[in-house]
Amino acid sequence: MLITIDDVLTQTELAEARKLLAASAWENGLSTAGTQAAKSKNNQQLPETAKHLPRLRQLVLSALNRNALFFTAVLPQRILPPQFNRYGGDTNFYGNHVDNAMRRLPDGSGYMRSDVSATLFLSDPDSYDGGELLVEDTYGSQTVKLKAGSMVIYPAASVHQVLPVSRGERQACFMWMQSMIRSADRRRLLFDMDMALLALRQTHGDTDPVIRLTGTYHNLLRLWAES
Ligand code: NI
Secondary structure: OOEEEOOOOOHHHHHHHHHHHHOOOOEEHHHHOOHHHHOOEEOEEOOOOOOOHHHHHHHHHHHHHOOHHHHHHHOEEEEOOOEEEEEEOOEOEEEEEOOOOEEEOOOOOOEEEOOEEEEEEOOOHHHOEEOOEEEEEOOEEEEEOOOOOOEEEEEOOOOEEEOOEEEOOEEEEEEEEEEOOOOHHHHHHHHHHHHHHHHHHHHHOOOHHHHHHHHHHHHHHHHHOOO
């Protein structure tokens, strides 16, 4: 399931992120790719040593922390520090690949499982051609190209690619999350239920059945959550 979350970043945050990225030195993007993925990867990323990386990460993580839709869609247990990449010129695509299932924690204490992948678009879609994220979902392939500041989340288990950028530059932030709910099907069910409950509350208020159904949602979460 792909879920779009609009306006994750405010215009002020987006402007700051772009300014910091413009002042950064980029490196080849092979550092986070597995051996197989590396063969089809041709982009640039901010290195771990980049001066502005801590502030950029803080910007994105604080935006995610206040976003209720992000929480209910991902039910995050752990979020790996966000990273930043760009496509354009000679380094302009990332062919079909799958993301590694286990990712090393930055403090060296072990690994986390990647359940959900996310791309936060940072460039205006009109400023570049191509660069769509193409995800092979349960119901077929879907292409995604969002306005700057908006994010798409998709199952980390899916085969996906970034189509070649033929004009301009596509900057984005990407990250992986371990969910409290390991199963994508269960996450989907909980997400749909929570969205339906939200709509019910808005239409009917907190009636007794709505309260009971909300209890059922939380009890399912209790039953399935790993934390
Ligand atoms: Ni990927």
